[in-house]
Structures are given as C-alpha cells and as structure tokens.
Amino acid sequence: MEALKVSLGERSYPIYIESGAMVNSSFFVPHIQGKKVVVVTNTTLKPLFEDKISQALDGYDVDIFCIEDGEAYKTLASYEKIMSHLLEHNYGRDVTLVALGGGVIGDITGFVAATYQRGVDFIQVPTTLLSQVDSSVGGKTAVNHPLGKNMIGAFYQPKAVVIDIDTMNSLPAKEFAAGMSEVIKYGILGDKPFFEYIEQNQQAIKTKQPDVMTYIIQRCCQNKADIVAQDEKEAGLRALLNLGHTFGHAIEAEMGYGVWLHGEAVAAGMVQAAELAATRAWLTAEEVEQIKALIASFDLPIAGPEQMSCADYIKHMKKDKKVQADTIRFVLPKTLGRAILVKDVTESELQQIL
Ligand code: NAD
Numbered sequence: 001m002e003a004l005k006v007s008l009g010e011r012s013y014p015i016y017i018e019s020g021a022m023v024n025s026s027f028f029v030p031h032i033q034g035k036k037v038v039v040v041t042n043t044t045l046k047p048l049f050e051d052k053i054s055q056a057l058d059g060y061d062v063d064i065f066c067i068e069d070g071e072a073y074k075t076l077a078s079y080e081k082i083m084s085h086l087l088e089h090n091y092g093r094d095v096t097l098v099a100l101g102g103g104v105i106g107d108i109t110g111f112v113a114a115t116y117q118r119g120v121d122f123i124q125v126p127t128t129l130l131s132q133v134d135s136s137v138g139g140k141t142a143v144n145h146p147l148g149k150n151m152i153g154a155f156y157q158p159k160a161v162v163i164d165i166d167t168m169n170s171l172p173a174k175e176f177a178a179g180m181s182e183v184i185k186y187g188i189l190g191d192k193p194f195f196e197y198i199e200q201n202q203q204a205i206k207t208k209q210p211d212v213m214t215y216i217i218q219r220c221c222q223n224k225a226d227i228v229a230q231d232e233k234e235a236g237l238r239a240l241l242n243l244g245h246t247f248g249h250a251i252e253a254e255m256g257y258g259v260w261l262h263g264e265a266v267a268a269g270m271v272q273a274a275e276l277a278a279t280r281a282w283l284t285a286e287e288v289e290q291i292k293a294l295i296a297s298f299d300l301p302i303a304g305p306e307q308m309s310c311a312d313y314i315k316h317m318k319k320d321k322k323v324q325a326d327t328i329r330f331v332l333p334k335t336l337g338r339a340i341l342v343k344d345v346t347e348s349e350l351q352q353i354l
C-alpha cells in the first residue's frame with residue numbers, strides 16, 4: 001500500500017499502515033539521519049515488541065528506554081527521566097527517538113523530542129487503536145500537570161508514523177473499544193459514508209479482520225491528515241476533532257484520570273453532543289439513536305456517570321483548553337457527518353441533556 005502523507009511543506013511526513021510494518025526497516029531507514037536511536041516505550045510493551053523493533057532497526061545503535069505504564073506516568077517526572085537518560089548517555093542532536101506505545105508514550109516522547117537540545121527527530125510507532133487513528137498523527141505532544149491534562153506541551157511533528165495493525169492482537173478489549181470511539185468520531189464529525197461503513201462492518205471490525213482494520217485506520221488517518229494540513233495549530237478546523245471531548249474531559253476529570261478511559265469518556269461525550277444537537281433540531285431523534293446504537297455496539301458507554309451533576313460538568317468545562325474569553329466552546333454535529341464549533345450553548349441547554 002502507498003503511504004498516506006501529512007502535507008505540511010518541509011515538515012511533511014508519511015504514515016505507513018500495514019500488517020508487519022513494525023519489522024519493515026524501509027519504513028524507518030529514510031527517516032533516521034544518524035546512527036543512534038533511542039526507543040521510548042513502557043514496561044508492558046517492551047517484552048511484546050522489543051524483538052520486532054530491534055529487527056527493523058538492525059544496523060543502528062539502538063537503546064530501549066522504559067517508563068512505567070499508564071496515564072499516571074505522563075508527567076514532568078517521566079519527561080525528566082527520559083531527558084536525564086539522554087544526557088547521561090551523551091546523545092547529541094543526531095539522535096532519533098522512536099515512540100513505541102500508545103498515546104501516553106507518543107505524547108511524552110514527542111514532547112521530549114520537541115525540547116531535547118531544542119529539538120531532535122522522532123518517529124511514531126503507535127500500538128493502540130486510539131494512537132493509530134488519532135494521537136500519533138498531527139504533532140500534538142504533551143505531559144500532564146496536576147492542575148490539568150496535557151497542559152504542558154508543544155506542536156512538534158514526527159518524521160514518520162509507522163502503524164502495524166498486528167499490534168491489535170495483544171491489545172486489551174477495553175482499549176480496543178476506546179479506540180473505536182475515536183474511529184466513530186471521524187464519521188460523525190465529517191464523514192457520513194464512513195459512519196455507514198462502520199455500521200455495516202461491525203462484525204468484521206470486532207473480529208479485527210486485517211483488511212477492514214487497515215481500511216478504517218487509513219480512513220481515519222486520511223481524515224486527520226487533511227484537517228492537520230489545513231489547520232496545524234488548531235486555529236479553527238482542527239478543533240472539530242474534539243467532538244465529544246468537552247463533555248468527555250469533564251467526565252475524566254471528575255471521575256479521576258484513568259477511571260474512565262479517554263475513549264470511553266469521549267463516547268459518552270459524543271452522545272451528549274448529539275443530544276444537545278437534537279434539542280436544536282440539528283439531528284433527528286432517529287439519528288441520535290443511530291449514533292447511540294453504533295457506540296453501544298462496541299461496548300462503549302452512551303451516558304455519563306450517574307452521579308455527575310450538570311454543575312460538575314460545567315466546573316470542569318470552564319477549565320477546558322477550548323475556553324476562550326470565558327465562553328465554553330462545543331463541537332456539535334450540525335448534521336450526521338458534519339460538525340461545527342458552537343460558542344452560544346447556554347446553561348439551560350446543558351441542564352436539559354445532562
Ligand atoms: P495508553 O498509551 O495508556 O495505552 C493504553 C494501555 O494499553 C497501556 O496500558 C499500554 O501499555 C497498553 N498497550 C498499548 N499498546 C498495546 C498493545 N499493542 N498490546 C497490549 N497492550 C498495549 O493509552 P492510549 O489510549 O493509547 O492513549 C491515551 C493518551 O493519548 C492520553 O494521554 C491522551 O491525552 C493522549 N491523546 C493524545 C492525542 C494527540 O493528538 N496527541 C489525541 C488523543 C489522545
């Protein structure tokens with residue numbers, strides 16, 4: 001298959017998607033300038049993928065560095081550990097970092113790459129469905145701060161994204177479902193034919209049929225690449241990728257990060273956005289049901305936590321990165337397959353649906 005491309009002038013890069021991509025050295029070699037490669041991964045993934053990545057990087061001086069597994073480790077402390085390792089081993093600006101893992105590893109490694117000696121090259125090798133269809137593409141890098149998620153970071157693009165669909169085989173079911181939430185998101189926000197494709201191919205997706213998985217990952221990456229090429233720094237269009245996230249982030253924050261997976265919170269958030277859109281007669285009741293049915297079919301939640309009040313949501317929404325001049329901005333489906341950014345949602349509208 002031909003690689004997809006994120007078109008950003010001199011910073012353009014390919015996205016390779018196929019079974020066995022992680023062992024294909026031709027996807028790595030053109031994007032590594034020096035001889036030294038540091039693979040950043042976690043303690044769970046190292047035993048699963050060490051041999052494969054080492055095979056692809058044969059001939060390079062490869063050093064595999066692990067941080068602990070989990071969102072709780074997407075911190076400045078882990079960032080500092082990686083930085084210290086690079087400095088202690090005297091890596092220069094010709095080092096290439098490889099982010100081998102899900103969104104946590106991708107985001108933190110990308111932020112290290114953006115800032116180590118003012119910037120070194122990095123390659124994304126995403127291993128969760130969520131990171132394959134979303135976080136590895138587009139150059140958002142970050143760590144969390146106790147006062148907010150992803151609050152410290154940079155826009156910094158990788159040199160390549162290498163997606164091996166075989167990684168799905170070891171992915172826990174809950175993580176696969178969380179990834180499907182972001183897959184469905186692309187359909188609702190801008191690609192109705194894709195939404196329908198997912199509806200029609202549910203069984204093949206659930207059994208991870210390789211050609212279907214390759215196709216859905218390609219389609220999501222193409223959608224994301226098109227958006228990022230037009231609006232890299234989220235001046236407008238890119239914000240649409242946050243469909244369901246204003247509600248979802250509030251759920252994650254209220255419940256405590258990690259209690260609800262990001263994709264699960266986004267799933268409930270997309271239903272809430274759809275319900276809000278329906279109160280404005282932008283979606284029909286049938287379309288809201290269609291969205292709920294598809295989300296539920298992947299064992300994802302279609303409502304927020306029972307104990308969360310409207311005030312709980314609003315408290316967290318006011319801290320959202322999309323808040324501008326004290327206005328909470330929502331991404332809502334104007335129709336099924338086309339979302340828009342909305343700045344005039346009232347508290348009473350929120351009360352109706354929450
Ligand atoms: P994650 O990175 O925590 O991975 C989830 C779990 O799956 C981890 O325990 C991981 O070790 C394990 N895992 C990963 N791949 C595996 C595999 N192939 N087999 C077995 N286990 C595997 O979570 P995630 O959902 O990939 O990413 C979530 C993070 O991504 C959040 O921090 C979120 O903020 C970030 N994110 C960033 C962007 C962006 O644009 N940069 C977009 C969306 C989300």
Ligand code: GLY
Binds near residue numbers: 134135137138242
């Ligand atoms: N995940 C949203 C974005 O990349 O903009």
